[in-house]
């Protein structure tokens with residue numbers, strides 16, 4: 001019994017440690033080791049679809065500033081690779097974007113031709129599965145919101161709910177761990 005409760009406690013400790021990073025915000029480097037480039041035509045949306053982004057996470061664009069840049073754009077401009085009116089433009093070679101809202105965030109490279117050849121990425125920030133929208137709302141006829149972010153239906157108070165959900169999970173895991181460890185000792 002002692003040994004098995006220790007094993008169970010270890011499992012919960014492992015769970016607890018897994019939950020921790022999402023509390024502080026994960027850092028995702030776009031393209032991983034390849035970075036933000038056109039060399040090899042990386043599929044950035046394939047890259048993005050392998051991740052689950054949350055409010056508080058940091059999206060890092062590292063690139064050769066001689067050849068590329070980063071633009072935060074509206075959904076309409078993203079679809080059309082329209083670089084004429086970005087919400088934000090970065091030319092430093094090391095751009096970190098902190099996700100502050102749920103929903104879709106659209107980025108592209110503003111150098112002529114690069115977006116068309118695939119240097120663009122859509123980052124969809126979701127909450128826990130209970131608040132995650134199944135799909136984005138239809139774009140308004142006038143285009144997207146000026147912030148470059150298409151808010152999800154739950155966007156209102158969701159970041160707070162998300163944090164509450166995360167810390168509830170944390171305390172739950174910590175509490176069970178404490179109970180099991182004290183039973184073991």
Ligand SMILES: *[C@@H]1O[C@H](CO)[C@@H](O)[C@H](O)[C@H]1NC(C)=O
Nearest residue numbers: 076077080081082083084085
């Ligand atoms: C690009 O966006 C600008 C400003 O929003 C707009 O005036 C222009 O018509 C757009 N160009 C294309 C090709 O959609």
Ligand SMILES: *[C@@H]1O[C@H](CO)[C@@H](O)[C@H](O)[C@H]1NC(C)=O
Nearest residue numbers: 089090091092094095096097
């Ligand atoms: C680019 O982004 C970095 C970090 O996000 C910031 O420090 C820098 O000032 C920005 N540079 C430009 C030119 O926008």
Ligand SMILES: *[C@@H]1O[C@H](CO)[C@@H](O)[C@H](O)[C@H]1NC(C)=O
Nearest residue numbers: 027058060062093094095096
């Ligand atoms: C790029 O920015 C990130 C986050 O702001 C920082 O941790 C990293 O050291 C920077 N890298 C370079 C090469 O400046």
Ligand SMILES: [Cu+2]
Nearest residue numbers: 068109111114
């Ligand atoms: Cu580019």
